[in-house]
Amino acid sequence: MEDGVNTGTMKFRLIGYLAVVAVAVLVWPQSAQAGNKLKDGECLACHSDPSLTTESDGKQVKLSIDAGKLHVSVHGTLSCVDCHKDVKTAGHEQPPAKVECSQCHADEQAAYGHSFHGAMKKADGTPAATCQDCHGDAHQILPGSDANSPVSHAKIPTTCGQCHGQKFLMQSNGETAQTFVAYQESVHGRAVANGSEKAAVCTDCHGAHEILPPSDPKSPIYKLNVPATCGGCHAKQQSEFDISIHGTALAKGNGMAPTCTDCHGIHSIKAHNDPNSPVSDQNLARTTCARCHEGVQLSQEFGVAGGRESTYLDSYHGLASKGGSVLVANCDSCHGAHNILPSSDPRSTINPANLDVTCGQCHKGVTQKFTQNKVHMDGGAGNDKGTVAVRWVRLIYVPLIVLVIGGMFLHNAIIWRSKTMARKRARGATVVRMTTNQRWQHLLLLTSFFVLVFTGFALKYPDTWFAQVFGMGEKLRGIIHRIAGVVLIGTSVYHVIYAVMTREGRKLVKDLAPMPYDLTDVLATMLYYLGLRKERPTYRRFNYAEKAEYWALVWGTGLMAVTGTMLWAKVWVGNLLARWWVDAATAVHFYEAILATLAIVVWHLYQVIFDPDVYPMNWAWRDGQIDVEHYEHEHGLDKDSLEQAVNKDSAEGPEQGKPQK
Numbered sequence: 158m159e160d161g162v163n164t165g166t167m168k169f170r171l172i173g174y175l176a177v178v179a180v181a182v183l184v185w186p187q188s189a190q191a192g193n194k195l196k197d198g199e200c201l202a203c204h205s206d207p208s209l210t211t212e213s214d215g216k217q218v219k220l221s222i223d224a225g226k227l228h229v230s231v232h233g234t235l236s237c238v239d240c241h242k243d244v245k246t247a248g249h250e251q252p253p254a255k256v257e258c259s260q261c262h263a264d265e266q267a268a269y270g271h272s273f274h275g276a277m278k279k280a281d282g283t284p285a286a287t288c289q290d291c292h293g294d295a296h297q298i299l300p301g302s303d304a305n306s307p308v309s310h311a312k313i314p315t316t317c318g319q320c321h322g323q324k325f326l327m328q329s330n331g332e333t334a335q336t337f338v339a340y341q342e343s344v345h346g347r348a349v350a351n352g353s354e355k356a357a358v359c360t361d362c363h364g365a366h367e368i369l370p371p372s373d374p375k376s377p378i379y380k381l382n383v384p385a386t387c388g389g390c391h392a393k394q395q396s397e398f399d400i401s402i403h404g405t406a407l408a409k410g411n412g413m414a415p416t417c418t419d420c421h422g423i424h425s426i427k428a429h430n431d432p433n434s435p436v437s438d439q440n441l442a443r444t445t446c447a448r449c450h451e452g453v454q455l456s457q458e459f460g461v462a463g464g465r466e467s468t469y470l471d472s473y474h475g476l477a478s479k480g481g482s483v484l485v486a487n488c489d490s491c492h493g494a495h496n497i498l499p500s501s502d503p504r505s506t507i508n509p510a511n512l513d514v515t516c517g518q519c520h521k522g523v524t525q526k527f528t529q530n531k532v533h534m535d536g537g538a539g540n541d542k543g544t545v546a547v548r549w550v551r552l553i554y555v556p557l558i559v560l561v562i563g564g565m566f567l568h569n570a571i572i573w574r575s576k577t578m579a580r581k582r583a584r585g586a587t588v589v590r591m592t593t594n595q596r597w598q599h600l601l602l603l604t605s606f607f608v609l610v611f612t613g614f615a616l617k618y619p620d621t622w623f624a625q626v627f628g629m630g631e632k633l634r635g636i637i638h639r640i641a642g643v644v645l646i647g648t649s650v651y652h653v654i655y656a657v658m659t660r661e662g663r664k665l666v667k668d669l670a671p672m673p674y675d676l677t678d679v680l681a682t683m684l685y686y687l688g689l690r691k692e693r694p695t696y697r698r699f700n701y702a703e704k705a706e707y708w709a710l711v712w713g714t715g716l717m718a719v720t721g722t723m724l725w726a727k728v729w730v731g732n733l734l735a736r737w738w739v740d741a742a743t744a745v746h747f748y749e750a751i752l753a754t755l756a757i758v759v760w761h762l763y764q765v766i767f768d769p770d771v772y773p774m775n776w777a778w779r780d781g782q783i784d785v786e787h788y789e790h791e792h793g794l795d796k797d798s799l800e801q802a803v804n805k806d807s808a809e810g811p812e813q814g815k816p817q818k
Contacts, residue, residue: 241254269367291307314359339424398496492506577774602648608637697795698795720743
């Protein structure tokens with residue numbers, strides 16, 4: 158029995174010894190390895206040397222570490238080998254593998270992995286922005302609560318601006334740096350620059366690691382998510398917006414309903430009292446609200462009345478607003494800003510039961526009776542008493558105005574024509590100012606020019622009353638414009654042939670040639686009409702003003718012909734030359750048209766109509782004749798023409814009903 162006990166005890170002890178040995182064998186290497194784990198001091202023995210560098214991709218890279226900054230960083234409690242796990246000895250010959258932040262920050266890495274930054278690559282294939290680009294050197298990362306951290310609230314715009322503020326970098330990725338510039342000038346950017354800890358920065362709207370494009374439904378800047386994003390700071394405005402007609406429509410998935418950024422802007426948000434803000438009093442009706450409520454799209458899709466801007470601007474309020482009033486009611490004065498509700502809602506500020514309070518904000522003492530008047534003047538389309546009354550007034554006055562003013566115009570036109578013809582018949586001897594050939598050229602030029610002006614500006618501004626006067630569609634206006642252009646070019650070509658091939662034409666061009674004495678004529682004329690010279694100057698066949706007009710016409714016609722032809726054949730020109738030639742031709746054609754039109758109105762029409770010496774009209778364009786007395790007064794140095802006129806008059810004699818000279 159005793160032997161059995163001793164034998165069992167020995168077996169038990171043996172098993173115990175074997176177990177101890179096994180544990181020692183298993184644990185000792187790990188303990189030895191733990192005991193041999195590199196200390197930070199061993200790493201810093203080399204890496205604290207500022208001159209320590211290595212070459213990577215042809216560039217010298219610093220390997221030194223500031224121990225002081227390392228220990229105060231968020232990684233200060235970690236040892237070097239906690240991140241550089243592949244480093245086993247201090248004298249490692251191979252450079253350590255790149256540290257992956259995901260070893261500790263798996264959630265952040267996962268969010269970053271499918272973010273805008275993680276998905277977009279630079280030209281070298283690296284991500285658009287890495288952890289270090291935002292957080293800084295891994296050995297010196299500071300918590301976001303530290304004012305010196307690049308991800309602290311105050312420094313977020315600057316950190317993001319390192320990339321998003323670089324014009325060429327953003328353009329290389331198909332983006333623009335304007336958004337960053339706009340943010341800096343916005344109410345948010347200015348507030349942050351002034352030290353605000355509450356004003357929104359980039360990460361407040363876009364997120365931090367999981368930055369997604371606005372087209373992604375998960376993005377905080379996806380249209381349907383914008384109210385909640387802005388509500389992070391503007392909770393009161395969000396709660397009002399959520400129950401408004403805009404907010405409820407947006408919540409139902411109606412992408413046409415406006416959200417915060419549709420009215421306030423995106424990066425360029427400005428204070429409501431800034432004249433450049435889309436929600437300023439000056440801009441609400443004309444631009445911001447009008448973008449949706451002026452057109453017919455809302456009417457067609459949802460039955461919402463259109464023309465709200467034009468009917469407002471036709472009202473008393475709108476007229477006062479156009480006149481510069483800063484006190485008159487605008488859209489949000491009556492409808493509210495964020496809490497806009499339909500008039501059928503008892504909570505709406507424009508519900509009939511609430512109008513006396515709404516209108517009473519400006520019109521003290523108003524009653525329900527006063528508020529029955531319409532605000533949006535819809536041109537008499539309604540059936541209320543005020544609209545019916547306005548409609549009858551219009552029906553009476555429009556025909557009355559046409560009849561009375563039309564009768565006055567016809568009365569004066571008859572008298573004007575009679576007196577003008579009588580004055581024309583009373584002319585004595587005349588000088589031939591324009592031959593029949595020249596008058597036909599002038600008539601073709603005049604007609605084609607004015608047709609080009611009317612149709613050209615109608616094509617440029619198709620929505621103006623100017624274009625609607627003629628009742629022509631764009632296609633017909635374009636055809637007529639081109640026909641007139643061909644007539645003008647054809648007339649110009651004929652004039653060149655006429656000036657070269659005929660004696661009359663050659664003399665015309667010779668007499669119109671600029672001469673040195675034209676400069677002295679300009680000076681003498683100005684001195685005389687300013688009262689600084691007693692003797693009035695006289696001129697040869699053509700004075701300096703007529704010469705200037707002729708050569709300006711030659712230059713302008715050639716320029717308009719060339720650019721007009723380029724626009725007519727823009728595809729051919731665009732294939733032959735660089736595309737910008739067509740753009741330049743378009744600009745030249747437009748501005749030269751303005752210059753030519755104004756020159757005719759201000760310069761030419763004055764000389765043939767409004768000059769007191771020729772009023773009511775110089776009839777040379779029609780019959781080619783001009784009074785000898787007037788011609789001698791203006792062109793006394795043209796002795797040949799005057800002599801021919803006197804000889805002609807003497808030959809005809811008094812039997813022609815003209816006094817002899």
